[in-house]
Amino acid sequence: MGPLPKRKVSKGRRDRRRAHDAIGSPKLVECSNCHQMTMPHRVCPHCGYYKGRQVLDLADQV
Template identity: 60%
Template structure:
């Protein structure tokens, strides 16, 4: 296993980790029930995708 020959500075470490933060998922509004949903996915609230009912949602 290769080991670092010299210690990395704090700046170099934090520069590398600058893109490691979690990003918030992009949400869009369901045209049927107006709840937030992930784009290009079936709405988990009403079960519709592109105007058709794809998944039958059980009322809880």
């Protein structure tokens, strides 16, 4: 008989141990308006467009 654990490892402890495996580099997608690489589900910081609509007027912020 091989070694056995003394007690059950809780789900929280198990998930904390595995948490660092999921961290990776952020994925990038191409903006449909200016074709720059941006993070998904966010307004493009280069042109201010999101899903084909302008949501930020970057000319005012300059």
